[in-house]
Amino acid sequence: MRIDILTLFPEFFESPLDQSMLRRAQTLGKVSFRVLNLRDYASDRHKVADDRPFGGGPGMVMKPEPLVAAIRRVRQEDPDTRVVFLSPSGRLFDQGTAAELAAAPALLLVCGHYEGVDDRVRHFIDVEISIGDYVLTGGEIPALVVVDAVTRLIPGVLGNDAATEEESFQRGLLEYPHYTRPRDFEGLTVPEVLLSGDHARIARWRREQALRATLALRPDLLASAPLSPEDQEFLATLAEDSGKDR
Numbered sequence: 001m002r003i004d005i006l007t008l009f010p011e012f013f014e015s016p017l018d019q020s021m022l023r024r025a026q027t028l029g030k031v032s033f034r035v036l037n038l039r040d041y042a043s044d045r046h047k048v049a050d051d052r053p054f055g056g057g058p059g060m061v062m063k064p065e066p067l068v069a070a071i072r073r074v075r076q077e078d079p080d081t082r083v084v085f086l087s088p089s090g091r092l093f094d095q096g097t098a099a100e101l102a103a104a105p106a107l108l109l110v111c112g113h114y115e116g117v118d119d120r121v122r123h124f125i126d127v128e129i130s131i132g133d134y135v136l137t138g139g140e141i142p143a144l145v146v147v148d149a150v151t152r153l154i155p156g157v158l159g160n161d162a163a164t165e166e167e168s169f170q171r172g173l174l175e176y177p178h179y180t181r182p183r184d185f186e187g188l189t190v191p192e193v194l195l196s197g198d199h200a201r202i203a204r205w206r207r208e209q210a211l212r213a214t215l216a217l218r219p220d221l222l223a224s225a226p227l228s229p230e231d232q233e234f235l236a237t238l239a240e241d242s243g244k245d246r
């Protein structure tokens, strides 16, 4: 998969794209990143990419010409590229959207800055994504969030694809708790079932812990999570227990 990032601040990406899983994914040939400098697509002598807003008001607005020139160039190279604009007005990014983007042959992530981009650029993008209901200075951090979440879902990147299947949100639930050595840390012990070697019991315990955590912390997720009759029964016993506790 190829992921291009269009930005006014290409240096921003130098270190993050060269660390940990993102570095490994490139070494394995699973993904290639290109950081495109928006100024390279500005046609004037001074490489101007922003201008004052029509109608007045604070801040600067990113001009449409360089943005659209860059989008067109990337689409010319690969017409199947999905063009993603990072924006606080976009659809809220979640694991489902990450999986959807990971299935695309190529992505172009467009980072806004200043007050935002000229609204006409919207005609040239496929999807607008927000990473949360807050405003950041630019689309660079949101682009990195998307790059990380998407890349780890590309088959073969994590070495063990089962690892992502078990993670939070992937099955519509939060994840179960993890433990490693020592068995006893300052009086806090590892649940006995994890030391039992009984894989069926461990799997059931993990599922129940995931259900318990989701009910306690993110009950909204349960409405759309795929639940077995056994899961439903377990949740019903939790609800009964909490009723007794009151």
Ligand SMILES: C[S@@+](CC[C@H](N)C(=O)[O-])C[C@H]1O[C@@H](n2cnc3c(N)ncnc32)[C@H](O)[C@@H]1O
Residues within 6 Å of the ligand: 086, 087, 088, 089, 110, 111, 112, 113, 114, 115, 116, 117, 129, 130, 131, 132, 133, 134, 135, 136, 137, 138, 139, 140, 142
């Ligand atoms: C300072 S923000 C512009 C905010 C804009 N004036 C508004 O009120 O929605 C500059 C750029 O940062 C990026 N950005 C800021 N917050 C974001 C978020 N929560 N999700 C995705 N991108 C964001 C967008 O690319 C945006 O164009």
